[in-house]
Amino acid sequence: MSYKFCISAPDNAIREAIRQKTDNLNKPKGSLGRLEELAMQVCLIQQTLTPTTEGRHHLLFGADHGIEREGVSVSPREVTWQQMINFTHGGGGVNMFCRQHGFCLHIVDVGVDYDLSEHHDIINRKIARGTRNFLHEAAMTETEFWQAIQTGADMAEQCAAQGCHVLSIGEMGIGNTSPSSIWMHLLGNVPLAECIGAGAGLDNAGQQHKLQVLSEAVERFKKATSLTPHLSPLTSPHSPLIYFGGYEMVAAIGAMLKAAELHLIILIDGFIMTACALAACKHYPAAQHYMIFTHCGDESGHRRMLQLLGARPLLSLGLRLGEGTGALCAFPLVDSAVRMMNEMNNFDNAHITRYF
Numbered sequence: 001m002s003y004k005f006c007i008s009a010p011d012n013a014i015r016e017a018i019r020q021k022t023d024n025l026n027k028p029k030g031s032l033g034r035l036e037e038l039a040m041q042v043c044l045i046q047q048t049l050t051p052t053t054e055g056r057h058h059l060l061f062g063a064d065h066g067i068e069r070e071g072v073s074v075s076p077r078e079v080t081w082q083q084m085i086n087f088t089h090g091g092g093g094v095n096m097f098c099r100q101h102g103f104c105l106h107i108v109d110v111g112v113d114y115d116l117s118e119h120h121d122i123i124n125r126k127i128a129r130g131t132r133n134f135l136h137e138a139a140m141t142e143t144e145f146w147q148a149i150q151t152g153a154d155m156a157e158q159c160a161a162q163g164c165h166v167l168s169i170g171e172m173g174i175g176n177t178s179p180s181s182i183w184m185h186l187l188g189n190v191p192l193a194e195c196i197g198a199g200a201g202l203d204n205a206g207q208q209h210k211l212q213v214l215s216e217a218v219e220r221f222k223k224a225t226s227l228t229p230h231l232s233p234l235t236s237p238h239s240p241l242i243y244f245g246g247y248e249m250v251a252a253i254g255a256m257l258k259a260a261e262l263h264l265i266i267l268i269d270g271f272i273m274t275a276c277a278l279a280a281c282k283h284y285p286a287a288q289h290y291m292i293f294t295h296c297g298d299e300s301g302h303r304r305m306l307q308l309l310g311a312r313p314l315l316s317l318g319l320r321l322g323e324g325t326g327a328l329c330a331f332p333l334v335d336s337a338v339r340m341m342n343e344m345n346n347f348d349n350a351h352i353t354r355y356f
Contacts, residue, residue: 003149005257007284010044018043025344026352034314038292038337045263045290046165050342053265053335055163058103058324059155059255060087060094060170061248062122063111064130066139067217068175072210074202075174077130081114083172088121093321094170097328103168106159110151111173111247125151127247135217138243139179145242145250152254160262166334167259168267169276170324171248177299179244180275182214184301186240187282188308192218197271197300217244241279252276253283260287265334267292267327268311270319271299278309294330295319 022036023029030036042051062084068077086092087107090099098105108123109116113130116122127147131139140148159167181195188195196211221243241250253276259266260280268277268291281288288309295315296303306313314330 003146003153003254005153005261005284007257007260007286009286009289010263011047012044014047014049015040015044017049021049021341021346024346024348024354025340026346027344032340035333035337035340038334039341041289041292042265042334042338043341045265047263051338053166053331053338055165056101056103056168056331057159057162057164057166058094058098058105058168058170058328059108059152059159059252060105060172060324061108061110061152061251061255062172063109063127063246063248064113065173065175065179065246066131066133067135067178067213069133070135070213071206072178072213073175074206077113077174080172080174081112081116084109084112084116084122085119087172088119092323093325094323094328097325101328101331103328103331104159104162106155108151108155108251110148110251123155125251127151131246134179134244135213135220139245140242140247140250142238142242144247145238145245148247148250149254149257152251152256153258155251156255156258156262156264160259160264164264166265166267166331167255168269168324168327168331169252169255169273170269170327171252171272171322173246173248176246176249176272178210178214179246179249180272181301182218182244183240183275183279184305184308185218187278188305190301190304190308194304195301197298249276253280256280256291257284257287260284260290264290265292266290267294267324267331267334269294269324269327270297270322271302271305272322273324273327274302274305274309274311278305281309292330292334295326297326
């Protein structure tokens with residue numbers, strides 16, 4: 001089983017027309033800074049001089065992680081299912097921001113270690129009740145990996161069918177900074193110690209324990225893949241995703257890639273979603289043209305990972321909640337860039353002398 005995406009960079013033929021329209025708005029040239037850059041990106045994605053941010057959808061994928069059993073997170077795994085239920089009651093940070101900015105929230109269970117089937121506001125796409133413990137074995141099988149990719153792609157396609165133009169993606173999964181750190185290490189060639197942070201609130205001793213556990217897991221992975229060179233992390237980006245990933249993370253990758261294929265604006269959240277974006281772009285570099293990196297959080301290594309992608313985040317608010325909250329908080333800046341293109345007058349219509 002596999003899944004192929006057809007992703008190409010946006011057509012640049014319209015770029016000069018976008019630049020001319022932006023420069024002719026009644027403002028000094030370049031005076032709206034990053035908003036003008038955002039407007040250029042959005043217009044290129046949508047191939048229009050009159051872009052839109054109507055049709056806003058937020059995908060939140062939830063799953064548990066076997067590595068949580070090793071004490072790498074200060075939060076217990078039951079918080080995953082408890083928060084998933086809380087989201088259905090509208091009580092999470094993600095709920096508040098979705099309401100504030102008019103996003104349709106889709107809560108998707110792809111691997112929570114709890115029976116959520118009675119909660120009809122949660123979409124049941126459960127692959128298993130949590131991944132395996134990657135300290136001892138691969139977190140998932142290749143079949144499960146492609147199932148998660150398919151799930152994410154299906155959800156993005158469903159959003160597009162409902163008129164989505166802006167897609168933000170979040171996650172809920174206790175322990176998921178651990179696979180994110182390892183992905184950063186293996187895919188970005190960054191020393192593992194520089195990729196590991198406090199997660200949900202580990203103290204220094206907890207972070208040292210986390211580093212020890214993840215270092216041992218990586219060494220076992222490298223020994224295992226040395227026996228099967230076609231799975232080497234140096235030659236195949238799939239192997240670290242399968243061995244260490246979470247179902248919610250792989251589903252997010254599938255959603256990102258399908259959204260890029262459909263030419264949607266993709267809002268990328270914090271450390272975990274940036275790790276997913278890094279993995280997605282390793283497979284399909286053109287996907288990055290459709291991504292807006294919304295904020296740099298407090299998790300150690302996040303800024304370094306953004307640098308690996310050459311990405312400049314819109315905000316730096318010290319957020320580390322996850323759920324996609326940073327992406328939602330940054331949305332008004334994207335909306336402002338679009339409003340600039342659609343609502344600002346130009347020099348001719350305003351009868352203002354163009355002085356440059």
